[in-house]
Amino acid sequence: MNVADMDDLAARLDAAGGQPVDDPVRADLIMVNTCTVRAKAEEKAYSFFGELKRLRRTDGTRPLLVGMGCVVNKQREELAKRFPHLDLWLDFSDPDGVLAALRQSFAPLTALDLDAEFTPALDTGLSPLRFVTAIRGCNHACAYCVVPRARGPQRDVPLDRIVAEAQRLERAGAPDLAVLGQNILAYGTTSGDKRRRFVELLETLLGETGFRWITYLTSLPGDLTEEICERIVAHPRVTPLLHLPLQSGSDRVLADMRRGYDLGHYRRLVAYARQCRPDLYLTTDLLVGFPTETEEDYQATLNAAEELGFDDAFMFAYSERPGTLAARKYGDPLPRGEKLRRLNELIARQRAWGKARNRRYVGQRLAVIVERIDGAAAVARTAFNKPVHLPAAGLKVGEYALTEITSAKVSSFAGNAVP
Numbered sequence: 001m002n003v004a005d006m007d008d009l010a011a012r013l014d015a016a017g018g019q020p021v022d023d024p025v026r027a028d029l030i031m032v033n034t035c036t037v038r039a040k041a042e043e044k045a046y047s048f049f050g051e052l053k054r055l056r057r058t059d060g061t062r063p064l065l066v067g068m069g070c071v072v073n074k075q076r077e078e079l080a081k082r083f084p085h086l087d088l089w090l091d092f093s094d095p096d097g098v099l100a101a102l103r104q105s106f107a108p109l110t111a112l113d114l115d116a117e118f119t120p121a122l123d124t125g126l127s128p129l130r131f132v133t134a135i136r137g138c139n140h141a142c143a144y145c146v147v148p149r150a151r152g153p154q155r156d157v158p159l160d161r162i163v164a165e166a167q168r169l170e171r172a173g174a175p176d177l178a179v180l181g182q183n184i185l186a187y188g189t190t191s192g193d194k195r196r197r198f199v200e201l202l203e204t205l206l207g208e209t210g211f212r213w214i215t216y217l218t219s220l221p222g223d224l225t226e227e228i229c230e231r232i233v234a235h236p237r238v239t240p241l242l243h244l245p246l247q248s249g250s251d252r253v254l255a256d257m258r259r260g261y262d263l264g265h266y267r268r269l270v271a272y273a274r275q276c277r278p279d280l281y282l283t284t285d286l287l288v289g290f291p292t293e294t295e296e297d298y299q300a301t302l303n304a305a306e307e308l309g310f311d312d313a314f315m316f317a318y319s320e321r322p323g324t325l326a327a328r329k330y331g332d333p334l335p336r337g338e339k340l341r342r343l344n345e346l347i348a349r350q351r352a353w354g355k356a357r358n359r360r361y362v363g364q365r366l367a368v369i370v371e372r373i374d375g376a377a378a379v380a381r382t383a384f385n386k387p388v389h390l391p392a393a394g395l396k397v398g399e400y401a402l403t404e405i406t407s408a409k410v411s412s413f414a415g416n417a418v419p
């Protein structure tokens with residue numbers, strides 16, 4: 001979501017005549033977006049804010065420095081005191097407010113209409129724009145998660161605005177579309193208007209745009225229904241990627257995490273989704289070392305990961321986030337070494353399982369979108385977001401191509417373009 005926000009902002013600045021620069025000292029404006037989902041990300045933000053203090057041009061001036069994002073939303077006043085060399089602290093949960101504040105504070109933008117229709121070029125060094133945000137914030141209260149506190153309660157972007165944004169991306173040349181929300185399946189549930197549910201959101205986008213691929217991220221398992229599997233997961237223009245964070249294979253830990261589903265429910269949903277979509281590419285998030293996780297619970301996660309056959313997984317060791325239910329109720333009793341032991345073992349096992357599953361694509365022909373060309377080599381991505389390395393001859397960034405997969409690693413493929 002941060003990438004989506006920054007891509008959008010960078011494209012607006014680009015369209016308004018801005019130029020990206022390699023050396024920060026040559027910039028007029030530096031905007032730092034931050035993440036607070038894990039302690040490490042938050043520490044990186046503080047360290048970067050600190051480094052910006054030394055940024056001075058030879059004439060003593062410096063760029064306008066802006067801090068944004070979840071770290072800021074939690075503690076704006078403390079940050080302003082600790083890093084007084086930053087000029088502005090902005091709340092990205094209100095993108096219109098960000099643009100208005102920039103226009104007020106940054107002289108080169110005062111006269112520009114940052115809301116105007118713009119056509120971002122796909123070769124500015126920015127990633128090809130493809131994200132549209134449908135939901136900001138989250139109404140769930142998973143015990144370990146700081147997102148509801150950092151990003152606030154769920155706010156749905158109005159459907160007509162999402163459609164207009166998607167159509168604008170399409171006109172600008174975006175090859176595909178990814179629709180984002182902390183829990184995208186909850187779209188419309190805060191409005192009380194039944195027509196604005198997730199299924200209608202996706203079906204409206206499918207009807208009102210011509211994107212060949214539409215992806216949606218991220219899906220809370222408790223909100224996945226058979227209707228969604230039948231109408232959305234199975235739709236030929238919806239990508240086969242289903243990112244469904246399991247987090248733990250232990251029902252007791254899932255209950256302590258307040259996730260709202262158990263392993264049996266998850267298992268049934270995956271089976272149904274695979275029935276509806278035989279080429280489903282299932283990815284997940286797994287969290288080990290939750291404060292109440294015993295060795296037995298951890299083994300249940302390993303067993304679940306093997307049984308469910310995830311094609312890929314994002315795996316983390318528990319990181320205590322101040323202000324969360326888990327921090328208040330359980331603390332962080334597991335030694336770091338033990339959490340890392342569990343994480344490293346899980347990563348090694350899941351990588352082996354994922355690699356074995358990825359081999360099913362060797363010899364297959366897959367459609368890809370070309371993302372980068374560097375000399376004679378290109379990187380493309382499949383509909384399920386896997387990078388494919390292939391020779392660049394005849395390929396163009398932003399276009400679809402057909403590849404034959406020649407080898408599969410854990411997190412990428414190699415292939416050749418085929419006519």
Ligand code: SF4
Pocket residue numbers: 138139140141142145146147148182183220
């Ligand atoms: S669904 Fe749970 S884990 Fe996901 S953002 Fe909301 S509170 Fe956090």
